[in-house]
Amino acid sequence: MTLVRSADRRRTETPNGVMTTLASPTQGGARTAVWHVDMAPGRTGPLHAFDTEQIWSCLDGAATIDLGGTILTVTPGDTVVMPADVLRQVTTGPSHGFTAVVAAPAGTQAYTPRGHEEPGDLAPKGDERLVPRWAR
Structure with missing residues:
Protein backbone atom coordinates (compact mmCIF):
# COMPACT_ATOMS: atom_id res chain seq x y z
CA MET A 1 0.00 0.00 0.00
CA THR A 2 1.28 3.47 -0.90
CA LEU A 3 0.22 6.75 0.62
CA VAL A 4 0.33 9.79 -1.67
CA ARG A 5 0.38 12.85 0.54
CA SER A 6 -1.55 15.94 -0.50
CA ALA A 7 1.70 17.93 -0.58
CA ASP A 8 3.17 15.42 -3.07
CA ARG A 9 0.39 15.60 -5.64
CA ARG A 10 1.45 16.65 -9.13
CA ARG A 11 -0.38 19.70 -10.49
CA THR A 12 -0.53 20.41 -14.23
CA GLU A 13 -2.01 23.63 -15.54
CA THR A 14 -3.30 23.89 -19.12
CA PRO A 15 -5.03 26.81 -20.86
CA ASN A 16 -8.43 25.30 -19.94
CA GLY A 17 -7.97 23.71 -16.54
CA VAL A 18 -5.85 22.34 -13.74
CA MET A 19 -5.30 18.61 -13.40
CA THR A 20 -4.02 17.33 -10.06
CA THR A 21 -2.70 13.77 -10.05
CA LEU A 22 -4.05 11.77 -7.11
CA ALA A 23 -2.47 8.43 -8.09
CA SER A 24 -0.66 7.10 -11.15
CA PRO A 25 2.15 4.73 -12.10
CA THR A 26 4.78 7.35 -11.19
CA GLN A 27 2.86 8.62 -8.19
CA GLY A 28 1.95 5.81 -5.85
CA GLY A 29 2.66 3.04 -8.34
CA ALA A 30 -0.99 2.62 -9.27
CA ARG A 31 -2.21 0.68 -12.32
CA THR A 32 -5.06 3.17 -12.56
CA ALA A 33 -4.48 6.89 -13.05
CA VAL A 34 -6.77 9.09 -10.94
CA TRP A 35 -6.80 12.86 -11.22
CA HIS A 36 -8.82 15.88 -10.13
CA VAL A 37 -9.97 18.32 -12.84
CA ASP A 38 -10.76 21.99 -12.15
CA MET A 39 -12.06 24.12 -15.01
CA ALA A 40 -12.85 27.81 -14.58
CA PRO A 41 -16.08 29.35 -15.92
CA GLY A 42 -16.26 29.97 -19.67
CA ARG A 43 -13.63 27.37 -20.68
CA THR A 44 -13.72 24.83 -23.48
CA GLY A 45 -11.22 22.01 -23.56
CA PRO A 46 -9.78 20.72 -26.83
CA LEU A 47 -11.65 18.29 -29.05
CA HIS A 48 -9.75 15.03 -28.50
CA ALA A 49 -10.01 11.32 -27.76
CA PHE A 50 -8.32 8.78 -25.51
CA ASP A 51 -7.41 5.22 -26.41
CA THR A 52 -8.96 3.86 -23.20
CA GLU A 53 -12.22 4.30 -21.33
CA GLN A 54 -12.36 7.07 -18.72
CA ILE A 55 -14.77 7.59 -15.86
CA TRP A 56 -15.56 11.20 -14.88
CA SER A 57 -17.47 11.99 -11.66
CA CYS A 58 -18.65 15.57 -11.22
CA LEU A 59 -18.03 16.96 -7.74
CA ASP A 60 -18.96 20.62 -8.20
CA GLY A 61 -20.23 23.06 -10.82
CA ALA A 62 -21.53 21.92 -14.18
CA ALA A 63 -20.35 21.29 -17.71
CA THR A 64 -21.58 20.17 -21.08
CA ILE A 65 -19.71 17.33 -22.66
CA ASP A 66 -19.86 16.69 -26.37
CA LEU A 67 -19.27 12.94 -26.47
CA GLY A 68 -19.19 11.74 -30.05
CA GLY A 69 -21.86 14.26 -31.06
CA THR A 70 -24.13 13.56 -28.08
CA ILE A 71 -24.36 16.55 -25.73
CA LEU A 72 -24.46 15.65 -22.04
CA THR A 73 -25.00 18.12 -19.19
CA VAL A 74 -23.33 17.02 -15.96
CA THR A 75 -23.89 18.37 -12.47
CA SER A 95 -20.91 31.72 -14.72
CA HIS A 96 -19.82 28.37 -13.29
CA GLY A 97 -16.77 26.15 -13.35
CA PHE A 98 -16.50 22.39 -13.18
CA THR A 99 -14.72 20.02 -10.80
CA ALA A 100 -14.46 16.28 -11.37
CA VAL A 101 -12.45 13.23 -10.41
CA VAL A 102 -11.33 11.09 -13.35
CA ALA A 103 -10.08 7.50 -13.46
CA ALA A 104 -8.46 5.73 -16.42
CA PRO A 105 -6.10 2.80 -16.95
CA ALA A 106 -2.44 3.67 -16.50
CA GLY A 107 -0.82 4.62 -19.79
CA THR A 108 -3.98 6.10 -21.31
CA GLN A 109 -3.04 8.07 -24.44
CA ALA A 110 -4.66 11.24 -25.75
CA TYR A 111 -4.87 12.23 -29.41
CA THR A 112 -6.76 14.42 -31.88
CA PRO A 113 -7.66 12.50 -35.05
CA ARG A 114 -6.37 14.02 -38.28
CA GLY A 115 -8.89 16.52 -39.64
CA HIS A 116 -10.18 17.57 -36.20
CA GLU A 117 -7.28 19.85 -35.22
CA GLU A 118 -8.11 23.33 -33.90
CA PRO A 119 -5.89 26.45 -33.92
CA GLY A 120 -3.92 26.72 -30.69
CA ASP A 121 -5.01 23.24 -29.60
CA LEU A 122 -2.30 21.59 -27.48
CA ALA A 123 -3.62 18.02 -27.90
CA PRO A 124 -1.53 15.65 -30.05
CA LYS A 125 -2.52 15.53 -33.74
CA GLY A 126 -3.28 12.66 -36.11
CA ASP A 127 -1.20 9.61 -35.34
CA GLU A 128 0.68 11.41 -32.55
CA ARG A 129 -0.41 10.12 -29.14
CA LEU A 130 0.84 10.91 -25.68
CA VAL A 131 0.21 9.98 -22.08
CA PRO A 132 -0.82 13.24 -20.39
CA ARG A 133 1.43 14.32 -17.53
CA TRP A 134 -1.40 13.86 -14.98
CA ALA A 135 -1.88 10.21 -16.01
CA ARG A 136 1.82 9.20 -15.92
Whole structure:
Protein backbone atom coordinates (compact mmCIF):
# COMPACT_ATOMS: atom_id res chain seq x y z
CA MET A 1 0.00 0.00 0.00
CA THR A 2 1.28 3.47 -0.90
CA LEU A 3 0.22 6.75 0.62
CA VAL A 4 0.33 9.79 -1.67
CA ARG A 5 0.38 12.85 0.54
CA SER A 6 -1.55 15.94 -0.50
CA ALA A 7 1.70 17.93 -0.58
CA ASP A 8 3.17 15.42 -3.07
CA ARG A 9 0.39 15.60 -5.64
CA ARG A 10 1.45 16.65 -9.13
CA ARG A 11 -0.38 19.70 -10.49
CA THR A 12 -0.53 20.41 -14.23
CA GLU A 13 -2.01 23.63 -15.54
CA THR A 14 -3.30 23.89 -19.12
CA PRO A 15 -5.03 26.81 -20.86
CA ASN A 16 -8.43 25.30 -19.94
CA GLY A 17 -7.97 23.71 -16.54
CA VAL A 18 -5.85 22.34 -13.74
CA MET A 19 -5.30 18.61 -13.40
CA THR A 20 -4.02 17.33 -10.06
CA THR A 21 -2.70 13.77 -10.05
CA LEU A 22 -4.05 11.77 -7.11
CA ALA A 23 -2.47 8.43 -8.09
CA SER A 24 -0.66 7.10 -11.15
CA PRO A 25 2.15 4.73 -12.10
CA THR A 26 4.78 7.35 -11.19
CA GLN A 27 2.86 8.62 -8.19
CA GLY A 28 1.95 5.81 -5.85
CA GLY A 29 2.66 3.04 -8.34
CA ALA A 30 -0.99 2.62 -9.27
CA ARG A 31 -2.21 0.68 -12.32
CA THR A 32 -5.06 3.17 -12.56
CA ALA A 33 -4.48 6.89 -13.05
CA VAL A 34 -6.77 9.09 -10.94
CA TRP A 35 -6.80 12.86 -11.22
CA HIS A 36 -8.82 15.88 -10.13
CA VAL A 37 -9.97 18.32 -12.84
CA ASP A 38 -10.76 21.99 -12.15
CA MET A 39 -12.06 24.12 -15.01
CA ALA A 40 -12.85 27.81 -14.58
CA PRO A 41 -16.08 29.35 -15.92
CA GLY A 42 -16.26 29.97 -19.67
CA ARG A 43 -13.63 27.37 -20.68
CA THR A 44 -13.72 24.83 -23.48
CA GLY A 45 -11.22 22.01 -23.56
CA PRO A 46 -9.78 20.72 -26.83
CA LEU A 47 -11.65 18.29 -29.05
CA HIS A 48 -9.75 15.03 -28.50
CA ALA A 49 -10.01 11.32 -27.76
CA PHE A 50 -8.32 8.78 -25.51
CA ASP A 51 -7.41 5.22 -26.41
CA THR A 52 -8.96 3.86 -23.20
CA GLU A 53 -12.22 4.30 -21.33
CA GLN A 54 -12.36 7.07 -18.72
CA ILE A 55 -14.77 7.59 -15.86
CA TRP A 56 -15.56 11.20 -14.88
CA SER A 57 -17.47 11.99 -11.66
CA CYS A 58 -18.65 15.57 -11.22
CA LEU A 59 -18.03 16.96 -7.74
CA ASP A 60 -18.96 20.62 -8.20
CA GLY A 61 -20.23 23.06 -10.82
CA ALA A 62 -21.53 21.92 -14.18
CA ALA A 63 -20.35 21.29 -17.71
CA THR A 64 -21.58 20.17 -21.08
CA ILE A 65 -19.71 17.33 -22.66
CA ASP A 66 -19.86 16.69 -26.37
CA LEU A 67 -19.27 12.94 -26.47
CA GLY A 68 -19.19 11.74 -30.05
CA GLY A 69 -21.86 14.26 -31.06
CA THR A 70 -24.13 13.56 -28.08
CA ILE A 71 -24.36 16.55 -25.73
CA LEU A 72 -24.46 15.65 -22.04
CA THR A 73 -25.00 18.12 -19.19
CA VAL A 74 -23.33 17.02 -15.96
CA THR A 75 -23.89 18.37 -12.47
CA PRO A 76 -22.65 17.30 -9.01
CA GLY A 77 -23.15 13.60 -8.39
CA ASP A 78 -23.29 12.68 -12.10
CA THR A 79 -20.80 10.21 -13.55
CA VAL A 80 -19.96 9.89 -17.24
CA VAL A 81 -18.30 6.80 -18.69
CA MET A 82 -16.41 8.02 -21.75
CA PRO A 83 -15.66 5.18 -24.19
CA ALA A 84 -12.27 4.75 -25.81
CA ASP A 85 -11.63 6.41 -29.17
CA VAL A 86 -14.71 8.67 -29.06
CA LEU A 87 -14.15 12.41 -29.60
CA ARG A 88 -15.03 14.50 -26.58
CA GLN A 89 -14.99 18.16 -25.59
CA VAL A 90 -15.80 19.61 -22.16
CA THR A 91 -17.24 23.14 -21.82
CA THR A 92 -18.14 25.11 -18.71
CA GLY A 93 -20.83 27.78 -18.61
CA PRO A 94 -19.99 31.49 -18.41
CA SER A 95 -20.91 31.72 -14.72
CA HIS A 96 -19.82 28.37 -13.29
CA GLY A 97 -16.77 26.15 -13.35
CA PHE A 98 -16.50 22.39 -13.18
CA THR A 99 -14.72 20.02 -10.80
CA ALA A 100 -14.46 16.28 -11.37
CA VAL A 101 -12.45 13.23 -10.41
CA VAL A 102 -11.33 11.09 -13.35
CA ALA A 103 -10.08 7.50 -13.46
CA ALA A 104 -8.46 5.73 -16.42
CA PRO A 105 -6.10 2.80 -16.95
CA ALA A 106 -2.44 3.67 -16.50
CA GLY A 107 -0.82 4.62 -19.79
CA THR A 108 -3.98 6.10 -21.31
CA GLN A 109 -3.04 8.07 -24.44
CA ALA A 110 -4.66 11.24 -25.75
CA TYR A 111 -4.87 12.23 -29.41
CA THR A 112 -6.76 14.42 -31.88
CA PRO A 113 -7.66 12.50 -35.05
CA ARG A 114 -6.37 14.02 -38.28
CA GLY A 115 -8.89 16.52 -39.64
CA HIS A 116 -10.18 17.57 -36.20
CA GLU A 117 -7.28 19.85 -35.22
CA GLU A 118 -8.11 23.33 -33.90
CA PRO A 119 -5.89 26.45 -33.92
CA GLY A 120 -3.92 26.72 -30.69
CA ASP A 121 -5.01 23.24 -29.60
CA LEU A 122 -2.30 21.59 -27.48
CA ALA A 123 -3.62 18.02 -27.90
CA PRO A 124 -1.53 15.65 -30.05
CA LYS A 125 -2.52 15.53 -33.74
CA GLY A 126 -3.28 12.66 -36.11
CA ASP A 127 -1.20 9.61 -35.34
CA GLU A 128 0.68 11.41 -32.55
CA ARG A 129 -0.41 10.12 -29.14
CA LEU A 130 0.84 10.91 -25.68
CA VAL A 131 0.21 9.98 -22.08
CA PRO A 132 -0.82 13.24 -20.39
CA ARG A 133 1.43 14.32 -17.53
CA TRP A 134 -1.40 13.86 -14.98
CA ALA A 135 -1.88 10.21 -16.01
CA ARG A 136 1.82 9.20 -15.92
